[in-house]
Amino acid sequence: MRKRLRRAAALALAAVLLALSGCASGQEERRGLDGGETSVVLATSGEPLRFYALSEEGCAGDDNLVLSNVYDCLTFLEPDGSISPGLAESWEISEDGLCYTFHLRRGVKFHNGLEMTAEDVKFTYDKGAAGPLGAGLFVNYERCEIVDDYTVNIYLTAPYAGFLYGVASRLGGICCKAYYDEVGDEGYLKAPIGTGPYTLDEVINGEKIVLRANDGYWRGEPAIKEVTIAIVPNVSTQMIGLENGDYDAVRNPPIDSCLHLKEGGDVTWDYADSTGRITLYLAVWGGRPGEDLNFRRAVQCGIDKDEVNEGANSGCATILDIDMCPIYAGYPSEGLQTVAYDREKALDYLAASSCSGESFEILCQSGTACETVAKIIQSQLIELGIAATVTAVDSSSYTQLQLAGDYDAVIREQLSSMVDADGASTFFNTTPGYAYTKNCKYPRADEIFSLFVQGREAQGEEREPYYAEACNIITEEAYLVPLYNGLIAVAYSTHLQGVEAHCLGTYNFYRWSWD
Numbered sequence: 319m320r321k322r323l324r325r326a327a328a329l330a331l332a333a334v335l336l337a338l339s340g341c342a343s344g345q346e347e348r349r350g351l352d353g354g355e356t357s358v359v360l361a362t363s364g365e366p367l368r369f370y371a372l373s374e375e376g377c378a379g380d381d382n383l384v385l386s387n388v389y390d391c392l393t394f395l396e397p398d399g400s401i402s403p404g405l406a407e408s409w410e411i412s413e414d415g416l417c418y419t420f421h422l423r424r425g426v427k428f429h430n431g432l433e434m435t436a437e438d439v440k441f442t443y444d445k446g447a448a449g450p451l452g453a454g455l456f457v458n459y460e461r462c463e464i465v466d467d468y469t470v471n472i473y474l475t476a477p478y479a480g481f482l483y484g485v486a487s488r489l490g491g492i493c494c495k496a497y498y499d500e501v502g503d504e505g506y507l508k509a510p511i512g513t514g515p516y517t518l519d520e521v522i523n524g525e526k527i528v529l530r531a532n533d534g535y536w537r538g539e540p541a542i543k544e545v546t547i548a549i550v551p552n553v554s555t556q557m558i559g560l561e562n563g564d565y566d567a568v569r570n571p572p573i574d575s576c577l578h579l580k581e582g583g584d585v586t587w588d589y590a591d592s593t594g595r596i597t598l599y600l601a602v603w604g605g606r607p608g609e610d611l612n613f614r615r616a617v618q619c620g621i622d623k624d625e626v627n628e629g630a631n632s633g634c635a636t637i638l639d640i641d642m643c644p645i646y647a648g649y650p651s652e653g654l655q656t657v658a659y660d661r662e663k664a665l666d667y668l669a670a671s672s673c674s675g676e677s678f679e680i681l682c683q684s685g686t687a688c689e690t691v692a693k694i695i696q697s698q699l700i701e702l703g704i705a706a707t708v709t710a711v712d713s714s715s716y717t718q719l720q721l722a723g724d725y726d727a728v729i730r731e732q733l734s735s736m737v738d739a740d741g742a743s744t745f746f747n748t749t750p751g752y753a754y755t756k757n758c759k760y761p762r763a764d765e766i767f768s769l770f771v772q773g774r775e776a777q778g779e780e781r782e783p784y785y786a787e788a789c790n791i792i793t794e795e796a797y798l799v800p801l802y803n804g805l806i807a808v809a810y811s812t813h814l815q816g817v818e819a820h821c822l823g824t825y826n827f828y829r830w831s832w833d
Contacts, residue, residue: 356541358827358830360547363556369381372445372449388491388517390514393485399821406421409421416473427513429511439470440462440463450752454754458474483737516828517529525549526548530544551684553575567810572630585812586810587807590820595731595800601725612667613668613672618664621659621699623801625694630691631687636802638801652786682711682729685710766788769788769791773785806822
């Protein structure tokens with residue numbers, strides 16, 4: 319389903335690169351001080367902040383690092399993008415595609431000792447569907463009907479081929495109704511309760527999050543008893559710390575940093591195509607430069623994606639012409655309008671625009687590949703005569719600024735829980751109250767989203783023309799510049815077993831162990 323890229327092949331491409339020196343003794347000492355081989359420290363620049371997906375605050379991709387380990391879903395998204403059973407041991411789909419019947423596992427306990435039943439499933443889906451992320455993840459959800467304590471029927475308003483991906487998403491983590499009735503949204507955010515392999519033990523904002531193993535986990539007790547998620551904004555600090563043994567794993571480091579790791583040392587890495595896209599979205603509101611179509615088209619033509627890919631990924635990623643990954647179900651196979659890099663045309667568009675040298679700020683998250691991408695694009699745009707600047711901020715600030723629409727352009731790694739063409743609708747979803755578009759409205763968003771909705775309701779290849787037309791409008795209006803198919807990487811100690819790059823960037827600590 320995805321092209322897998324292994325370390326050996328990548329290293330062959332980078333034989334001339336210098337290697338950083340390793341230090342195994344630091345890791346051995348740290349592991350000993352931690353009381354044995356039952357704990358891990360994962361370094362990440364993106365900070366999880368919201369630990370309850372059903373709240374009015376919603377949640378974002380970084381939050382999934384915690385959510386996917388504290389909660390379980392009815393279905394499980396495997397690293398390769400396939401779906402396997404989770405809290406539901408089996409399911410059936412009606413012939414008309416409108417009813418999903420899930421058969422729940424018996425005896426599964428929440429962290430507070432209460433048994434998970436159909437009542438908790440209904441609560442989770444009803445509340446999740448009505449929340450800020452429901453329109454995007456529980457697509458076409460109508461209602462959940464309790465058949466008995468261990469069986470539910472979930473009804474859709476129209477067939478949707480990607481529904482099981484929504485079931486496996488962060489919004490699908492089953493919550494305890496009895497606990498919610500006691501503590502409400504605020505209590506659940508502070509002290510989340512799920513059925514997952516780990517409990518939330520400690521949170522120090524900007525520093526670390528500690529997860530503790532759930533000894534009563536229904537799949538069996540995790541081998542790793544304690545997971546410390548260390549918030550480390552600087553990539554160099556992450557990678558040096560990994561080789562020195564301060565960290566056991568680094569979440570999604572840049573490919574170039576991985577290529578510099580010492581071959582044959584105590585650190586290795588893995589990466590794979592993700593379900594996400596790295597895309598530059600332009601603001602067309604608030605008196606910003608992007609309100610001018612000619613300016614947007616200048617940016618659209620003036621970005622050399624090959625140079626971006628080489629600089630950010632050593633050329634390993636797949637260049638995108640539309641804001642969809644080729645692995646998405648419903649990806650248009652024909653009828654697409656695309657725009658190639660053309661510096662001269664970009665200069666013509668810029669000359670025809672109302673741009674008069676004002677600053678053009680590119681927002682990105684610090685310590686990520688997107689920061690590298692932003693700086694490359696900044697250099698390219700400056701050469702065109704655009705006064706581009708880069709604002710790289712921490713995870714929390716990035717999320718706030720993005721949701722507020724407070725940027726000229728934003729580079730976003732748009733990981734999609736839906737391995738489906740509909741996942742590209744995020745920034746054009748005009749459902750009232752939808753988190754990502756509450757303050758960011760593109761002029762033709764209603765028209766574009768209508769096409770996405772029609773694509774949802776169609777079946778098989780009949781979906782593709784709707785998505786092609788939606789993408790063509792986006793291209794014509796130059797609302798965004800697709801850059802490349804995301805890559806998910808993980809660098810880690812060679813003594814850690816079960817570590818694997820996941821297409822959604824999920825870390826399944828339950829599967830990890832020390833050798």
